[in-house]
Amino acid sequence: MPLPVVSPTATAGQPAAAGGEFPDARAPVDPATLRHRELLGGEFWRRIPAFRDVSEETFLDHKWQMKNTITRVERLLEALHGLVSEAFIQDAAEGFRLAPMAVRVSPYLLSLIDWNDPVADPIRRQFLPLASTRLPDHPELTLDSLNEQGDAPVPGLTHRYPDKALFLALDTCPVYCRFCTRSYAVGPDQETVEKVSLKATVDRWQRVFAYVRSRPELEDIVVSGGDAWNLRADQIRLIGETLLDIPHVRRMRFATKGPAVMPQKLLTDYEWFDAFVGIVERGRKLGKDVMLHTHFNHPREITEITRAALQRLHERGVMIRNQSVLQRGVNDDVETMLLLNRRLAWINVHPYYVYVHDLVRGTEELRTTLQTALDLEKHVRGAQAGFNTPTFVVDAPGGGGKRDAHSYEYYDRTTGISVFTAPSVKPGRFFFYFDPIDLLPPEGRARWADPAERPRMIAEAERAARESAGRR
C-alpha cells in the first residue's frame, strides 16, 4: 500500500483527513477551493464616505436603495470625490460622454467596488466607462447586433426559436450596464444614440399577448426588458396571470439583474415579492414552471445580503438560474470563473449560461476571444455537478440564436472570425462572430486595418465553414 501523500497544507488547523481514519483518502482539500463560502458581510457600505452613517436597516430598505440610486453623471462624479483621484474622475467623465448607455448605479453596487483600485475593479469595469481604456468598436458591429427587432412580429416580442419567445416588457432597469446587448432600446436616449421605445404600456403588451395566443407552438416565454425588477407588483401579476392563462404556455421566466445589483428588494418589497411568488405558485398549481433568471458576473457581487435575499425565494420553492457574460478583466480567468460558479451553487443558483460578449458599442475592451471561452469551459466542466456547470454560448450576431461555443463550423484565430450554423433556427445560413481586434496576432490586426481585406476575410471564413459543414 503506498503511503498517503500529505500535502503541505495538511498541517496546522487541518483535520487529519489524510492518514488516520481514511488512509487511502485523497489529499486534504486545498482551502482555496472553499473560498466561495466566504461571503462579504457586516456593514461594508460604511467604507464609502457618503454612506458612513447609513444603518443596516436603512441600507436593506429597497426604497432607500432606489431613492439613492445615482442617475446623473455629475452626481456620480461628486460622490467619488475624496474616494478616487481627480484624474480618475476626469477619465470617467469623458468615458460617460462617449458611452451609449445612461448611468444608473445603486448604493449597493457603489459599495462593492474597491475604490483603492478602481481602474482594475471588475465591478467598476461593468458600470463605469473610462475614456482612457476605450478601444475602437469592431468594424462589423451594428447597434442591434442580435437582430432582435428583425425577428419581432410585434414590438417587444422576439420570436426566433420554434417554441420560445422573448418578451421585452419594459425598457428600464434598476441599474444600467455598459455592455447591455439591448442598448438599442434600454435606458433613455443618449447623446450618441437614439433608442427604440419599449415602454411598459398595457396596449403594447396586449398585442404581445394576442400574438402569443395566436401561436400554439409557443410554450416558453422569457419576460425580460429592461428588467422585471422595475415592474410594479400589479404589472407582474397582469403579465404573469395573462401568460399563465394561455393554455399552450407551459414555462415562463422572469429575467432580472436585480439580485446582483439590488437584492434588498427581496427583503423589503413585500408587495413585489408576494406578487412574484404568487405567480410562481399559481403556475405550479396549473402544472407550469415559473422561474427567475438572473445575471451575476463576478463572485464579489454575491454577499451575505444576496444570500439572505435569495434564501427567501428558495424557501418558497422558486428556482433561480444565472446567465453571466464573459468579460475581459472581470471573469475571464479560471480562478474567478470557478469561484463565481461555486458561489452561485452555494446559494442555490444554478449557473446556466456564460455568454461570449456580444458586439456592443463602446465595450470593445470588455470583449474577449472565443478561444478564451473554450479554454475556460474546459476548466469549469468537471469542477461541479453537471447542473451547476454553465454552457458557454455565442449569441450569433444576425439572429442565429445561442450556439454552444464549441460548435463552430470554422474558427480562424488569426482573423478572429468564427462561423456558426443554426439548423433549427435559420437553416442554411452562416453566422459570424468576431474576436476583438486588439487581441489578435499582428497578422490578423494588419488585415483588419485594411478595409479592402475585410470582405475577403469574411468570404474566406464562409468558404471554409461551408466546406467543413459539407464534409459531414
Ligand SMILES: *Cc1c(COP(=O)(O)O)cnc(C)c1O
Ligand atoms: C435567449 C433567448 C431565449 C431563451 O433561450 P434559452 O436558450 O431557452 O435560454 C428565447 N428567445 C430569444 C430571442 C433569446 O435571445
Ligand code: SF4
Ligand atoms: S440589467 Fe440587463 S437589460 Fe438592463 S442594462 Fe443591464 S444587461 Fe441591459
